[in-house]
Amino acid sequence: MSDVPTEVREDTYPIEKPETQHAQHPLHHLHREVTLDNNIQARVQNPLHGIPHDELVEIARDFCVEHDMQDKTDFLIKGALVAQNPSGFDSIAELDGADREVITRERTHKWHQPAALYFTIILCSIGAAVQGWDQEGSNGANLSFPVALGINDADPDPAVAATNQWLVGLINSGPYIGASLCGCWLSDPLNNLFGRRGAIFICAIFCILPVIGSACAQTWYQLFICRLLLGLGMGAKASTVPVFAAENTPASIRGGLVMSWQMWTAFGIFLGVCANLILYQVGDIAWRLQFGSAFLPAVPLLIGVYFCPESPRWYLKKGRYHDAYRSLCRLRNSELQAARDLFYIHSQLEAERDLLHGSTYFSRAIELFTVPRIRRATLASFVVMLAQQMCGINIIAFYSSTVFVLGGYSEKSALLASFGFGLVNWVFAFPAVWTIDTFGRRNLLLSTFPNMAWSLLASGLCFLIPLGNPAKIPLVALFIFIFAAFYSPGEGPVPFTYSAEVFPLSHREMGMSWAVATCLFWAAVLSLTFPRMVGAMTVTGAFGFYAGLNMIAFVMIFFLVPETKERTLEELDYVFAVPTRTHVHYQLRKSLPYFINRYVFWRRTAKLEPLYNFDELNGLARPV
Numbered sequence: 173m174s175d176v177p178t179e180v181r182e183d184t185y186p187i188e189k190p191e192t193q194h195a196q197h198p199l200h201h202l203h204r205e206v207t208l209d210n211n212i213q214a215r216v217q218n219p220l221h222g223i224p225h226d227e228l229v230e231i232a233r234d235f236c237v238e239h240d241m242q243d244k245t246d247f248l249i250k251g252a253l254v255a256q257n258p259s260g261f262d263s264i265a266e267l268d269g270a271d272r273e274v275i276t277r278e279r280t281h282k283w284h285q286p287a288a289l290y291f292t293i294i295l296c297s298i299g300a301a302v303q304g305w306d307q308e309g310s311n312g313a314n315l316s317f318p319v320a321l322g323i324n325d326a327d328p329d330p331a332v333a334a335t336n337q338w339l340v341g342l343i344n345s346g347p348y349i350g351a352s353l354c355g356c357w358l359s360d361p362l363n364n365l366f367g368r369r370g371a372i373f374i375c376a377i378f379c380i381l382p383v384i385g386s387a388c389a390q391t392w393y394q395l396f397i398c399r400l401l402l403g404l405g406m407g408a409k410a411s412t413v414p415v416f417a418a419e420n421t422p423a424s425i426r427g428g429l430v431m432s433w434q435m436w437t438a439f440g441i442f443l444g445v446c447a448n449l450i451l452y453q454v455g456d457i458a459w460r461l462q463f464g465s466a467f468l469p470a471v472p473l474l475i476g477v478y479f480c481p482e483s484p485r486w487y488l489k490k491g492r493y494h495d496a497y498r499s500l501c502r503l504r505n506s507e508l509q510a511a512r513d514l515f516y517i518h519s520q521l522e523a524e525r526d527l528l529h530g531s532t533y534f535s536r537a538i539e540l541f542t543v544p545r546i547r548r549a550t551l552a553s554f555v556v557m558l559a560q561q562m563c564g565i566n567i568i569a570f571y572s573s574t575v576f577v578l579g580g581y582s583e584k585s586a587l588l589a590s591f592g593f594g595l596v597n598w599v600f601a602f603p604a605v606w607t608i609d610t611f612g613r614r615n616l617l618l619s620t621f622p623n624m625a626w627s628l629l630a631s632g633l634c635f636l637i638p639l640g641n642p643a644k645i646p647l648v649a650l651f652i653f654i655f656a657a658f659y660s661p662g663e664g665p666v667p668f669t670y671s672a673e674v675f676p677l678s679h680r681e682m683g684m685s686w687a688v689a690t691c692l693f694w695a696a697v698l699s700l701t702f703p704r705m706v707g708a709m710t711v712t713g714a715f716g717f718y719a720g721l722n723m724i725a726f727v728m729i730f731f732l733v734p735e736t737k738e739r740t741l742e743e744l745d746y747v748f749a750v751p752t753r754t755h756v757h758y759q760l761r762k763s764l765p766y767f768i769n770r771y772v773f774w775r776r777t778a779k780l781e782p783l784y785n786f787d788e789l790n791g792l793a794r795p796v
Contacts, residue, residue, distance in 0.1 A: 251511030304440020312448025348696030350403020359411035378405025387464025414672035564718030620662025632715025
């Protein structure tokens with residue numbers, strides 16, 4: 173959604189920004205039409221908009237002097253002018269023919285990016301594959317480790333079976349308990365002290381040693397402790413890697429590249445089910461190898477991370493402008509683009525300093541819920557992350573082999589069916605590379621949840637077919653595969669992409685920690701409760717329960733999740749400064765009637781007034 177509804181647009185007055193300790197900066201004396209605390213006009217404005225040409229040139233010169241970058245003055249002046257008016261760069265006299273060609277090509281060949289950028293995304297994808305393989309190892313191992321460690325969840329004694337079902341759930345949930353209660357929250361101090369790359373390096377260590385320990389465990393509680401330690405690496409990594417990818421990627425392709433987290437998490441799940449199927453044949457130690465094989469992709473992550481450029485935004489946060497510029501030069505096709513992005517990011521960060529008061533770990537955590545702009549991002553990230561667990565995908569990802577056995581499959585056939593699930597989950601993630609930045613994050617979610625609801629319910633109902641009926645086994649698998657096919661391009665890639673981009677820089681690590689902790693905490697709850705839920709409610713009841721949660725998640729997303737596609741990380745400050753009440757009111761009074769008129773009554777003349785008014789930001793070659 174993009175412009176302002178009429179009733180919100182009427183009362184637009186210039187608002188003087190309050191003076192702060194940063195008021196001496198040249199950008200701070202300007203009148204602003206919005207404030208980041210309460211953007212009642214739903215207006216998203218370039219911080220350089222309205223500055224006279226000569227004054228902006230002088231600001232750029234002062235910037236170069238202030239940060240000892242006088243040798244880059246020409247580039248930064250050009251960059252500042254392009255950042256101010258990205259769609260009108262042809263009228264900028266300071267640009268020569270080569271400069272105009274660079275900016276034009278950026279608009280017409282948006283996927284033509286430097287090798288360093290793609291190497292960074294590949295490295296982040298390996299980090300995602302580690303995540304997927306880590307969670308999938310327990311899927312195949314669930315068929316044998318409970319008996320091997322004396323906690324048989326199918327014990328003939330119902331009371332013993334019930335206790336063991338809780339223990340199996342506890343072991344499966346171990347990484348998510350460790351991640352949500354501790355690992356995710358380590359992301360902020362790790363990133364602050366060691367940078368994005370250093371944090372990822374430390375996480376890789378915790379994704380190697382505990383996995384090997386799990387393979388060597390002799391008792392169920394040793395296995396549980398190793399999986400808790402694995403959660404430290406998983407949580408901090410899941411909080412850092414999407415942010416690292418988002419901060420290094422241009423806005424026009426950010427969604428398509430950052431969503432590779434989910435696509436390659438799905439690939440990691442696929443590799444995990446392949447390993448489960450192969451190792452199933454080795455006998456009594458199969459479950460040990462199924463747990464232990466997940467260390468393999470963590471090794472190239474450990475080695476390769478320092479070959480990537482560090483996040484330029486992290487450098488700016490630390491006041492390291494020269495390092496930020498060098499990093500941007502590796503991540504962009506030309507020095508002009510690097511200078512433009514450096515100046516634009518700096519300007520947006522100066523503009524948001526009035527909002528961002530947090531300087532300590534605990535104050536940043538508190539401000540997630542007390543500062544209006546950040547609180548709205550916190551709410552939206554909570555909704556999309558919670559929805560990923562409400563949809564029920566992880567009852568399949570964690571327990572598909574068990575589910576298929578309950579559906580009448582042999583052990584080998586269950587692993588083969590899990591292989592099919594992993595393949596579908598990965599293959600159907602590919603369309604999101606293109607649709608996430610065109611169709612949009614919000615629209616992908618809204619279009620997939622109803623389809624996940626009916627397909628999951630249909631699969632659950634198929635468990636009611638008598639075991640002797642030959643239709644039961646293929647129908648159970650068919651609807652689970654359909655469910656995965658709808659999940660993968662929608663609720664699969666969106667939550668981590670969305671949460672990595674919605675928080676301002678000073679709270680980005682803390683905000684992502686919150687979002688991932690939310691996701692993994694509820695993953696822990698799901699993993700812990702599902703074995704007992706099946707014992708008490710049957711698979712049909714459990715699937716029906718999660719089908720209902722899909723529709724509740726659909727309603728939450730419709731009212732509480734704003735669109736973020738193709739907006740820079742700093743422009744989103746203004747999007748999330750729009751009051752939640754305004755957003756809910758717009759969806760109820762404008763968006764919902766439009767949808768009914770357009771798609772229920774097929775009135776092609778129906779028109780929707782957009783919510784946000786993007787001032788001076790409509791050029792395709794906007795900076796990041």
